[in-house]
Amino acid sequence: MLVIEKLTKAYGSSRALDDVSLSIVPGQFVGVIGRSGAGKSTLLRALNRLGEPTAGRIRWNDLDVTSLSGRHLRDWRRRCAMIFQQFNLVGRLDVLDNVLMGRLGHTASWRAVTRMWSREDRMLGMAALEQMGIANLAAQRADNLSGGQQQRVAICRALLQEPDIILADEPVASLDPRSSRIVMDALQRINRHYGMTVLCNLHSLDLARSYCDRLVGVAAGKLVFDGAPAALTDAVARELYGMEAADVIDTAPADAPAPEAAAALA
Amino acid sequence: MSFSAELLHRPGIVLPPRRGMAMPAAIIVLATLVYVAAFPLLGISLASLWNGFSQLGLILGLMLPPTAGGHFALYFDALLQTLSIALLGTLLAATFAFPLGFLAARNVVANRVVHLLSRRALDTVRSVDSLIWALIWVNVVGLGPFAGLLAIATADVGALAKLMSEAIETADRRPVEAVRSVGGSRFMEIRFGLLPQIMPIFASQLLYFFESNTRSATIIGIVGAGGIGLHLYEQIRVLEWQQASFLILMVLVTVAIIDAISQRLRAALIGRRG
Incomplete structure (x- = not known):
């Protein structure tokens, strides 16, 4: 179980995270929602220590994540994979090499440095790509792919880490609606099939409602909602999103294809 | 409204x-x-x-007309020597500039003192022209191509390392972050986050330096650092203008050929997207 206790992150006098406490049961698909700048990214990046919290504690079972350093910290990062809004692939390397980056935590340094990945790792990489429907792109340079394809490569990279948790930081914010669906479906599959815990920052309330088991609302660095998607009323959402509420609630769900369009695609 | x-x-x-x-x-x-x-x-x-x-x-x-005056074999040999000085000098510079570039990059070496000292050292070496380095090295290792090679290398190591460190500092940091997020070490961050971005730039800089060093190697030959420059200087001194013009043409043609080749290589290195 992932336990976050009184987590605070301060930048000077302003607080990006303010006394956030949260427990996450393994296997959950948790959506972190809130307006831009609410502290969603800060929360996720504190969990794998890409950003250092100012105060508070993070525990994973008996492991005190906040006190880790060196090899132990790297091992923890291996166990909680991150998916980035901008995919963060190595553009000049091919797709399979990018996926195999996920094996760095499992591979001897000399093998990794020379990119002499083991046969097993390569097979694992190809299997992951096949699962995401992009095995045919394995030899392409990563920066030649579309956004949706790149994000699926990033998911494969995360899978190869064999993580316990996946932290997805706005994974679909740079994607078109169709690619968004594909990527969210992939995250859902991983959650269901492998039982990996997924923590996903989402701006779109619609996506959050349709994919997550549990929603956590953050506003101005504070935890303001924690419950099932059904419990999130429009009134709460309005409070959560403030001025942006109209964008995420009142509009027709732009992310789902209209029925006619779906029929045309089929 | x-x-x-x-x-x-x-x-x-x-x-x-x-x-x-x-x-x-x-x-x-x-x-x-x-x-x-x-x-x-x-x-x-x-x-x-x-x-x-x-x-x-x-x-x-x-x-007019340019003529080798029956010394073509000698001149050609000297031209090859000049090319070797340029090539070996550039490679030697590269060998030292590569690690120094990382040392001088703010996003690799966080220590301000190390960063500042290495930057200053590089600037100092860089501000002395290869011709002056040639005069110094001739006194250290004697006349000949070895002095020329060392002159080219010392003059370039500062400039190359500085360019490297700037390329490293402006590199996209997102792949670096990705390597960190999978649990990669600092070394792996450099190997996979930075190196793939830096290598084509570095290689293309090297080719460019080789091009320009072919010219420099001609000049430093004049102070006794080997190669075709020495012959050029001699022929001008004894007013053998026809042979001097022949030597100038040899250098021109060589530089043009190297330019053409390295331009193709550089285009291939940078690679095309899509």
Whole structure:
């Protein structure tokens, strides 16, 4: 179980995270929602220590994540994979090499440095790509792919880490609606099939409602909602999103294809 | 809502800003004055240039037709030596510049003191021209191509390392973050986050330096650091203009060939997307 206790992150006098406490049961698909700048990214990046919290504690079972350093910290990062809004692939390397980056935590340094990945790792990489429907792109340079394809490569990279948790930081914010669906479906599959815990920052309330088991609302660095998607009323959402509420609630769900369009695609 | 008419007529927004011609005119006048005033101070007289023109024409006439004077094998050998000096010098510079570039990059070495010291050291080495380095090395290792090679290497190591460190600092940091997020070590962050971005830039810089070093290696030959420059200097000294022009042509053709090859290589290195 992932336990976050009184987590605070301060930048000077302003607080990006303010006394956030949260427990996450393994296997959950948790959506972190809130307006831009609410502290969603800060929360996720504190969990794998890409950003250092100012105060508070993070525990994973008996492991005190906040006190880790060196090899132990790297091992923890291996166990909680991150998916980035901008995919963060190595553009000049091919797709399979990018996926195999996920094996760095499992591979001897000399093998990794020379990119002499083991046969097993390569097979694992190809299997992951096949699962995401992009095995045919394995030899392409990563920066030649579309956004949706790149994000699926990033998911494969995360899978190869064999993580316990996946932290997805706005994974679909740079994607078109169709690619968004594909990527969210992939995250859902991983959650269901492998039982990996997924923590996903989402701006779109619609996506959050349709994919997550549990929603956590953050506003101005504070935890303001924690419950099932059904419990999130429009009134709460309005409070959560403030001025942006109209964008995420009142509009027709732009992310789902209209029925006619779906029929045309089929 | 339309914007107000007042906004339309305010200069600098929709209309081009009103700029006077006074400033450019003043700069031109001032520059001319500085130039003219400098002539008597430095003892430059236009008359000497005017009188010398006939001399220049005479020299050009004496250069034709270029001829090797039966020394082609000797000159060709010297040309190869010049090329070797350029190539080996560039490679030696690269060997040292590569690690130094990382040392001088702020996003790799967080220590401000190390960063600052390495930057200063590189700047110092860089500010001394290869010709001066050649004079120094000739005194250290004696006349010949070894001194030339060392001169090229020392003069370039600073510039190459500086370019490297700048390329490293402006590299996209997202892949670096990705490597960190999978649990990669600091070394792996550099290996996979930075190196793939840096290598093509570095290789392309090397090719460019090799090109320009072919020219430098000719010059430093004059002070005894080996190669074709020495012959060129000798032929000019004994007023063998036909052979001098032949040597100049040899260098020109070689540089042109290297330019053409390295341009292709660099284009291939950078690679095309899509």
